Amino acid sequence: MTEGGRRTAEPLPTEMELLADLSRLYKIQPATALWRAVEIREVLKAGLPTGRGLDLGCGDGALTGMILRYAGERPELDGLDYDHGEVRVAERRGVYRRTFCSGSEDMPLEDSSVDFVFSNSVLEHLTHLDATIAECARIIRPGGNLIATVPAPAFQTLLKAQGRTGAAREAYVTTMNARLAHKNYLDAAGWAALLSKHGFAGCSATPYFNRAQVERWEKLSAMTAGVLQKLGATNALLYRMQRLTRSDDRSAGGLLETNRGIARWSRHWARIVAGGVLDNPGTDDRYGCLLVSARKP
Incomplete structure (x- = not known):
């Protein structure tokens, strides 16, 4: 059976089913798990191309590994990330044929060497977005594709901002963007032009x-990372805490994996987190994210 380009004999997982898996991956990040559950189902609906691809901003490879478990015909992937620690974990995970530690604006790949580039929640963080897209165009073969998930400008307007208005709301959104390291918000027309x-x-x-x-x-974000930020936690500290919860990141310690209470909590909070918002198309015509795709002629 083929559904949305995805070759598989099994039905697509629901957002709730994905959340159950993601709750084990993001043990202390319920907000991230919720976002990824919606996002990954969209990726699976669209389907990854076959052939040789590059996972741009691969991180430790865990999320892509989950996508590939649900996907039908698996592509042959390389992974690229600027973080040495993440790349080391990705190498051990076995998701990728090769891994590269590099910035996205100067990739160590040959011209026309991949059939597609996939980038999941990465392009919004890049300072050199234009140069990155130019590099993607260089390494993708004619007839190949670029697929990316990104937040849209509407993400900022959909935030309730805890009831703030005017300048107070603007300051809240600015703080949120800084915590998320969001630098780029393009709408559909902006992506088409770029x-x-x-x-x-x-x-x-x-x-x-x-x-x-x-x-x-x-x-959920306000209840977790938001509280820690108010207590003085930096982005670097939040990131370190996230890495400490990974069961397979021995370089970071994997300390919380030994805590059975944390493990039990990560299995049970998923059903509470969903609260009717997953597997629900909604009635609002505004959405916070976009799955962008384009072809290189």
């Missing part, structure tokens, strides 16, 4: 992450 500039054609932008899901994510 990709066209670098020779891509047939740009599409599928919206996902509806108002109710954004609002639930925001509440």
Whole structure:
């Protein structure tokens, strides 16, 4: 059976089913798990191309490994990330044929060497977005594809901002963007223009992450990373804490994996987190994220 380009004999997992898996991956990050559950189902609906691909901003490879478990015909992937620690973990995970530690604006790959580039929640963080898209165009073969998930400008307007208005709301959104390290918010037209500039054609932008899901994510984020930030935690410290919860990141210690209470909590909170917002298309016509795709002629 083929569904949305995905070759498989099994039905697509629901967002709730994905959340159950993601709760074990993001043990102390319920907000992230909720976001990824919606996002990954959108990726699976669209389907990854076959052939040789590059996972741009691969991190430790855990999330892509989950996508590949649910996907039908598996592509042959390389992984690229600028973080040495993440790349070391990705190497041990066995998801990738090769891994590269490099910035995205100067990739150590040959011209026309991959059939596609996949990037999940990465492009919004990049300072050199234009140069990165140019590099993607360079390494993708004619007829190949670029697929990316990104937040849209509407993400900022869908935030409830804890009831703030005016300048107070603007300050809240600025703080949120700094914590998330979001630097780029392009709408569908903006992505079409940028990709066209670098020779891509047939740009599409599928919206996902509806108002109710954004609002639930925001509440969960405020209860977790938001509280820690108010107590003085930096982005670097939050990131370190996230790595400490990984069962297979021995370089970071994997300390919390030995805590059975944490492990039990990670199995049970998923059903509480969902609260009716998953597997629900919503009624608002605004969405916080886009799945962007384009083809290199």
